[in-house]
Amino acid sequence: MNRLQLIQAIADCLQDRPYALQDARQLVSHACSCSIEELLAHPETSVSGRVVRQAMRLGRKRAKDVPMAYLLGYRYFFGRRLIVDKHVLIPRPETEHLVEEAVRLVSKNLSHHTLFLDIGTGSGAVAITLAAETQQHVIATDISHSSLSVARKNARSLHVDHLIEFKQGSLLQPVKSAYFHGFDQVILLANLPYLTFELLEDSPKEVVEYEPILALVSDENDGLDLYREMLMEWTAKRTAFPQNTQILLEIDPRQALVVETMVQEILPHATISILPDLANLPRVVCLSNF
Known part of the structure; x- marks a missing residue:
């Protein structure tokens, strides 16, 4: 599976949510430990089974309304990245x-x-x-x-x-x-x-x-x-x-x-x-x- 296919799989999981594609890209970017820009620049790059499992797990949680900030572990405030948890x-x-x-x-x-x-x-x-x-x-x-x-x-x-x-x-x-x-x-x-x-x-x-x-x-x-x-x-x-x-x-x-x-x-x-x-x-x- 490549990055684009993984993004689409998660977006399908989130199809009933607003911003499904945006969320899917963020989750795959997080699982791949790369920026959104890098993710979109190389959508054909293959992803490991570990990354697929992690991204899909995050996608399922997002489908249950878990906030993105808790899934990613951070939120930006005043341009600074802050750790957040439950x-x-x-x-x-x-x-x-x-x-x-x-x-x-x-x-x-x-x-x-x-x-x-x-x-x-x-x-x-x-x-x-x-x-x-x-x-x-x-x-x-x-x-x-x-x-x-x-x-x-x-x-x-x-x-x-x-x-x-x-x-x-x-x-x-x-x-x-x-x-x-x-x-x-x-x-x-x-x-x-x-x-x-x-x-x-x-x-x-x-x-x-x-x-x-x-x-x-x-x-x-x-x-x-x-x-x-x-x-x-x-x-x-x-x-x-x-x-x-x-x-x-x-x-x-x-x-x-x-x-x-x-x-x-x-x-x-x-x-x-x-x-x-x-x-x-x-x-x-x-x-x-x-």
């Missing part, structure tokens, strides 16, 4: 808006010594990107030991582990006041679980069935319990933070009004702005002037 949420393009705003804030104040706090780091996508893009220090927290293990691997592979401290614990619990010494600006970012089970039902099957539920769903009420708890923790610790502190939160666009009300209740004097994503939907909540 223990971490797959990084989303929407989250890049969160990072872009943080980078913009730093670029406005280059004279400041900035500390980033990435709460609920997961794969480390946000923390690693911030470190790589700004060369500033990052403290990244997560309650999951397995997630932190993935995040540390990513930081090492992308050579930013010297800029990031990973701390295990819930929300702001691992964050100590001593961490702020020497910094005159703190930017706190959070992409916490914010879906309700009702909102989750609108997600693709591969998300609902395979991504870690605890990284997606907060509660059955409004989905904002973790954000609410984190902001309450921040108010209790606020005197430890520099005066120049800003908070950035990723939300589901359908929660914008509820989030605004929640923030006004907890931080009545805060300045609130909500930034849109590429679809012009409210995505990033920016809080300042507490």
Whole structure:
């Protein structure tokens, strides 16, 4: 069997799925340990039985809606290849808006010594990107030991582990006041679980069935319990933070009004702005002037 025949065999297996041919090419490329470009440039190249078995096994899993990122073992975020597995949420393009705003804030104040706090780091996508893009220090927290293990691997592979401290614990619990010494600006970012089970039902099957539920769903009420708890923790610790502190939160666009009300209740004097994503939907909540 050659590469082209193997691609077609997997595409046939995925015929009921959108992007069947694209997925088939990616899976065969992965099994052959070659780029898509090389794969397509030499479709007549024979493949070994081992490669056929591996590619077909991946194809059968994809037919059952296992996410491509889990099958390949990686996902690109901000142009960087990140390891992902079943223990971490797959990084989303929407989250890049969160990072872009943080980078913009730093670029406005280059004279400041900035500390980033990435709460609920997961794969480390946000923390690693911030470190790589700004060369500033990052403290990244997560309650999951397995997630932190993935995040540390990513930081090492992308050579930013010297800029990031990973701390295990819930929300702001691992964050100590001593961490702020020497910094005159703190930017706190959070992409916490914010879906309700009702909102989750609108997600693709591969998300609902395979991504870690605890990284997606907060509660059955409004989905904002973790954000609410984190902001309450921040108010209790606020005197430890520099005066120049800003908070950035990723939300589901359908929660914008509820989030605004929640923030006004907890931080009545805060300045609130909500930034849109590429679809012009409210995505990033920016809080300042507490």
